[in-house]
Amino acid sequence: MPSTPQSQNGHVSLLSASCPTPLAEYAEIVLxxxxxxxxxQRLIREAILPGFSNESLAALHDGAIIGCGNGRLAFxxxxxxxxxxxxxxxxxxxxxxxxTVNDLAMCGAxxxxxxVGFILEEGLPMADFRRVIASMRRAADAVGVSLVxxxxxxxxxxxxxxxxxxxxxxxxxxxxxxIDPRRAQPGDAVLLSGAxxxxxxxxxxxxxxxxxxxxxxxxxAPLNGMVAALLASGCHPRILRDPTRGGVASALTEIxxxxxxxxxxxxxxxxxxxxxRGACEILGLDPLHVANxxxxxxxxxxxEAPRAxxxxxxHPLGRQAAIIGEVTSGHSxxxxxxxxxxxxxVVDMLSGEQLPRIC
Amino acid sequence: MPSTPQSQNGHVSLLSASCPTPLAEYAEIVLxxxxxxxxxQRLIREAILPGFSNESLAALHDGAIIGCGNGRLAFxxxxxxxxxxxxxxxxxxxxxxxxTVNDLAMCGAxxxxxxVGFILEEGLPMADFRRVIASMRRAADAVGVSLVxxxxxxxxxxxxxxxxxxxxxxxxxxxxxxIDPRRAQPGDAVLLSGAxxxxxxxxxxxxxxxxxxxxxxxxxAPLNGMVAALLASGCHPRILRDPTRGGVASALTEIxxxxxxxxxxxxxxxxxxxxxRGACEILGLDPLHVANxxxxxxxxxxxEAPRAxxxxxxHPLGRQAAIIGEVTSGHSxxxxxxxxxxxxxVVDMLSGEQLPRIC
Numbered sequence: 273m274p275s276t277p278q279s280q281n282g283h284v285s286l287l288s289a290s291c292p293t294p295l296a297e298y299a300e301i302v303l304x305x306x307x308x309x310x311x312x313q314r315l316i317r318e319a320i321l322p323g324f325s326n327e328s329l330a331a332l333h334d335g336a337i338i339g340c341g342n343g344r345l346a347f348x349x350x351x352x353x354x355x356x357x358x359x360x361x362x363x364x365x366x367x368x369x370x371x372t373v374n375d376l377a378m379c380g381a382x383x384x385x386x387x388v389g390f391i392l393e394e395g396l397p398m399a400d401f402r403r404v405i406a407s408m409r410r411a412a413d414a415v416g417v418s419l420v421x422x423x424x425x426x427x428x429x430x431x432x433x434x435x436x437x438x439x440x441x442x443x444x445x446x447x448x449x450x451i452d453p454r455r456a457q458p459g460d461a462v463l464l465s466g467a468x469x470x471x472x473x474x475x476x477x478x479x480x481x482x483x484x485x486x487x488x489x490x491x492x493a494p495l496n497g498m499v500a501a502l503l504a505s506g507c508h509p510r511i512l513r514d515p516t517r518g519g520v521a522s523a524l525t526e527i528x529x530x531x532x533x534x535x536x537x538x539x540x541x542x543x544x545x546x547x548x549r550g551a552c553e554i555l556g557l558d559p560l561h562v563a564n565x566x567x568x569x570x571x572x573x574x575x576e577a578p579r580a581x582x583x584x585x586x587h588p589l590g591r592q593a594a595i596i597g598e599v600t601s602g603h604s605x606x607x608x609x610x611x612x613x614x615x616x617x618v619v620d621m622l623s624g625e626q627l628p629r630i631c
Numbered sequence: 632m633p634s635t636p637q638s639q640n641g642h643v644s645l646l647s648a649s650c651p652t653p654l655a656e657y658a659e660i661v662l663x664x665x666x667x668x669x670x671x672q673r674l675i676r677e678a679i680l681p682g683f684s685n686e687s688l689a690a691l692h693d694g695a696i697i698g699c700g701n702g703r704l705a706f707x708x709x710x711x712x713x714x715x716x717x718x719x720x721x722x723x724x725x726x727x728x729x730x731t732v733n734d735l736a737m738c739g740a741x742x743x744x745x746x747v748g749f750i751l752e753e754g755l756p757m758a759d760f761r762r763v764i765a766s767m768r769r770a771a772d773a774v775g776v777s778l779v780x781x782x783x784x785x786x787x788x789x790x791x792x793x794x795x796x797x798x799x800x801x802x803x804x805x806x807x808x809x810i811d812p813r814r815a816q817p818g819d820a821v822l823l824s825g826a827x828x829x830x831x832x833x834x835x836x837x838x839x840x841x842x843x844x845x846x847x848x849x850x851x852a853p854l855n856g857m858v859a860a861l862l863a864s865g866c867h868p869r870i871l872r873d874p875t876r877g878g879v880a881s882a883l884t885e886i887x888x889x890x891x892x893x894x895x896x897x898x899x900x901x902x903x904x905x906x907x908r909g910a911c912e913i914l915g916l917d918p919l920h921v922a923n924x925x926x927x928x929x930x931x932x933x934x935e936a937p938r939a940x941x942x943x944x945x946h947p948l949g950r951q952a953a954i955i956g957e958v959t960s961g962h963s964x965x966x967x968x969x970x971x972x973x974x975x976x977v978v979d980m981l982s983g984e985q986l987p988r989i990c
Binding site: 295298299300301302303304305306312315316319320323324335336338340341342343345347348349350351352353355384385387388389390391392393394395396397398399401402405406408409412419420421422423424425426427428430431432433436438440442628629 | 654657658659660661662663664665671674675678679682683694695697699700701702704706707708709710711712714743744746747748749750751752753754755756757758760761764765767768771778779780781782783784785786787789790791792795797799801987988
């Protein structure tokens with residue numbers, strides 16, 4: 273776990289935010305390149321974007337927006353490599369459908385259809401494969417989205433880990449919705465739809481054989497309904513983001529860097545369930561770096577914050593929604609947090625690898 | 632390699648076509664489930680389709696066609712697991728871009744944009760990753776298609792094989808184009824755009840350390856330009872198909888089964904380069920079962936066959952195009968072939984696994 277610089281007397285050194293080794297010094301891919309944090313960001317910015325440069329990718333959004341006739345479509349892709357395949361609260365199939373639905377929802381799009389690309393390892397029990405398929409079907413039915421095209425590859429034993437799946441998705445962008453990680457403006461309110469860290473801790477607990485008094489289950493869920501409720505409330509969110517790999521800290525830092533703004537969070541306002549908080553303390557993890565699979569960050573104009581909060585809380589997945597901070601003009605590119613003891617610290621992107629193969 | 636029943640005195644037993652073990656008798660995934668032949672078909676029909684049933688998937692087309700405003704879009708996905716990553720005539724990056732472009736082209740669509748989802752194994756040399764990205768970029772530029780959204784996951788050493796990549800694609804369907812594997816009609820002409828088997832033999836040669844007098848290189852190429860030329864000629868193809876895994880034999884058998892028609896091929900008309908033919912003889916392979924990555928089957932109304940042939944031959948990738956047979960009303964669901972010695976045999980789908988991880 274990366275150390276997070278603590279403030280002293282309210283002063284923080286912005287230089288103390290982690291600056292990992294430049295990508296050029298890595299001769300090989302390491303696990304942290306998939307962390308969703310700083311190293312992932314460097315890999316994407318320094319190795320992938322220069323190869324593929326275009327306007328859509330440069331936005332580093334959850335999906336691309338494409339003009340289509342008079343309308344607009346959102347297009348997104350995600351591969352899922354979570355281990356184990358079945359975990360408390362869900363499995364790779366449900367996670368994959370919800371994850372891609374959520375990427376579409378974070379663009380502001382209404383999910384239209386999904387593709388499914390399996391990579392199966394020789395020796396995968398057929399019963400496990402059928403169970404994953406049934407789970408994907410249930411998750412798709414729950415959202416009302418169709419799985420319209422697919423592909424299946426098999427690799428020899430020992431060359432994959434049972435089952436990987438890619439789900440790509442298409443969604444329809446409602447007129448007037450403009451979500452873009454670069455649109456945050458000073459004064460905007462930062463909302464979080466619920467308590468953080470459940471997915472990461474659920475995976476970790478089963479992988480490490482940990483037992484808690486209250487079992488912690490993944491929060492995997494489709495967020496499209498809550499986004500629809502937010503839009504229907506008449507709110508005009510500037511940014512929506514589901515804080516998966518790298519957690520809330522990485523998602524907000526990435527937004528602050530993209531938009532060239534600062535953020536100031538209030539630690540006491542950030543919902544964390546007691547069981548997750550306890551597990552994080554035992555494990556030495558910061559809940560802000562732990563992955564979520566059914567939570568949403570919404571950045572909205574200040575004047576719309578009460579309405580947005582009401583819309584989120586009115587949805588079953590948003591009962592614990594809270595305004596957790598605001599966008600600031602100072603500390604551009606950095607997320608600051610007033611801690612519960614009254615100090616201020618930098619909330620940085622996850623810098624190493626906390627928990628590989630979380631999704 | 633599966634044995635293909637030979638005719639005696641022109642008689643063939645249709646019962647002799649291979650009927651492998653029902654899927655229900657497999658407790659585990661085996662390599663042949665990814666062959667692109669009969670076992671892949673059974674896995675898809677018996678395990679995947681019942682889970683995901685809908686009209687688009689049931690067509691077993693290379694992609695799904697989706698209404699969008701006044702127009703139609705094609706949507707497709709493919710994961711690439713070819714081994715080795717770099718092979719004579721191409722690499723996984725070029726193969727992936729061309730492969731997904733070709734799936735769109737086989738729907739009759741004009742490629743619009745692609746997504747890229749990497750699964751990287753810890754320890755992958757960074758130089759290899761950069762080389763793959765550069766190759767994808769070149770291939771995309773050659774087609775004029777953008778890579779608009781992406782995802783990167785990293786798995787621990789030994790849990791993948793260096794690099795897998797999923798490329799999903801969106802294309803625009805021109806008005807009036809109706810390609811569907813069920814549309815073949817008796818009398819239609821079956822065209823093939825060029826000599827078969829190069830990709831499979833190129834992969835096999837490097838994997839097995841075989842050396843031929845003339846090196847055989849993969850035929851990986853984007854087919855969208857040739858499809859555009861075919862459509863521009865005023866031809867109305869009923870079916871387009873790129874015979875990849877499972878080869879020409881599997882592709883045509885699948886079409887015959889879907890459309891409920893027979894086919895009669897002329898072995899002497901099927902273009903096979905001498906080097907590939909020689910390699911197949913040495914290796915005991917039927918070129919009709921060997922994978923291609925830059926060839927196209929077109930089934931067109933008989934009256935349009937001369938025009939279609941001219942259009943294909945007028946394109947740089949179609950110089951060796953030929954009319955290789957016709958659709959028949961007899962032998963429904965079976966592909967028959969007049970051999971060069973004058974007999975007739977059943978051309979069946981690949982029934983086991985010939986060459987894993989070809990694409």
